[in-house]
Amino acid sequence: MSEQLSDEADEHRGGFPVWTASTAGPDFGRFVEAMRTLQDLAVSADAPDDVFALAADQAEKLNELLAPYKAAEGKAPAGRAIELPGRGSLLMLPWRIEKFDAEGVRSRGVFRRYHLGGNGAAHGGVLPLLFDDLFGMIVHAAGRPISRTAYLHVNYRKVTPLEVPLVIEGAVDHVEGRKTFIKARLTDESGTLLADGDALMVQLLPGQP
Numbered sequence: 001m002s003e004q005l006s007d008e009a010d011e012h013r014g015g016f017p018v019w020t021a022s023t024a025g026p027d028f029g030r031f032v033e034a035m036r037t038l039q040d041l042a043v044s045a046d047a048p049d050d051v052f053a054l055a056a057d058q059a060e061k062l063n064e065l066l067a068p069y070k071a072a073e074g075k076a077p078a079g080r081a082i083e084l085p086g087r088g089s090l091l092m093l094p095w096r097i098e099k100f101d102a103e104g105v106r107s108r109g110v111f112r113r114y115h116l117g118g119n120g121a122a123h124g125g126v127l128p129l130l131f132d133d134l135f136g137m138i139v140h141a142a143g144r145p146i147s148r149t150a151y152l153h154v155n156y157r158k159v160t161p162l163e164v165p166l167v168i169e170g171a172v173d174h175v176e177g178r179k180t181f182i183k184a185r186l187t188d189e190s191g192t193l194l195a196d197g198d199a200l201m202v203q204l205l206p207g208q209p
């Protein structure tokens with residue numbers, strides 16, 4: 001997979017830089033998972049203010065530790081660590097890719113407490129994030145040139161639960177010149193449809209951001 005991520009000709013990249021998979025050390029995955037748990041706790045903890053004061057002190061210390069290492073886009077392992085859930089990016093859902101080829105992409109995972117919307121269900125805004133990231137991977141796995149999302153449509157068919165193993169799978173539906181039309185479905189492990197979506201991804205022209 002890492003080969004596929006970096007060997008495209010310039011005319012297929014628009015203004016995008018070459019994207020290479022990261023070779024992060026073993027502690028990076030542990031750090032990301034600890035940060036995800038911290039995100040879960042940050043949105044769920046009901047602690048006394050003196051506990052939040054201690055937590056703020058420690059969070060500020062952590063910021064001081066990492067600040068000198070802030071790097072330009074494409075340099076940090078986050079987003080490029082393809083072996084980690086969500087490719088090691090806290091922005092992405094912590095899901096694992098289990099199929100990645102020209103026929104489509106499938107990924108599996110759970111929504112966590114951090115992703116709570118209301119009454120036990122995933123926030124409506126995190127589903128398009130999951131779909132959009134999958135659509136980007138589908139375009140890439142299908143060998144299509146670097147493209148951006150022109151539109152993304154999600155149908156919410158059933159309430160999407162937290163902490164329940166789910167599967168998202170999609171593929172290219174059809175191609176018209178620069179336009180790649182994609183479809184995907186989010187189900188639980190028994191195949192019950194929770195949401196489906198479709199998108200138009202448009203190939204970038206040379207130099208297009």
Ligand SMILES: CCCCCCCC/C=C\CCCCCCCC(=O)SCCNC(=O)CCNC(=O)[C@H](O)C(C)(C)COP(=O)(O)OP(=O)(O)OC[C@H]1O[C@@H](n2cnc3c(N)ncnc32)[C@H](O)[C@@H]1OP(=O)(O)O
Nearest residue numbers: 005019132133136137140146147148149150151179200202
């Ligand atoms: C997430 C990926 C993770 C992958 C990881 C795996 C490894 C992969 C590794 C590396 C891959 C990296 C992949 C990066 C991917 C990044 C994705 C994003 O960033 S999505 C950010 C949000 N989207 C934008 O910010 C776009 C903003 N919009 C634009 O830039 C333009 O509007 C753009 C490029 C989409 C089109 O603009 P124009 O000027 O080039 O082209 P015009 O002429 O407007 O459209 C071309 C055709 O598309 C239709 N079209 C355009 N927008 C449409 C729309 N909204 N609805 C319907 N048709 C539309 C038009 O009608 C036209 O069709 P006719 O050729 O005439 O048939």
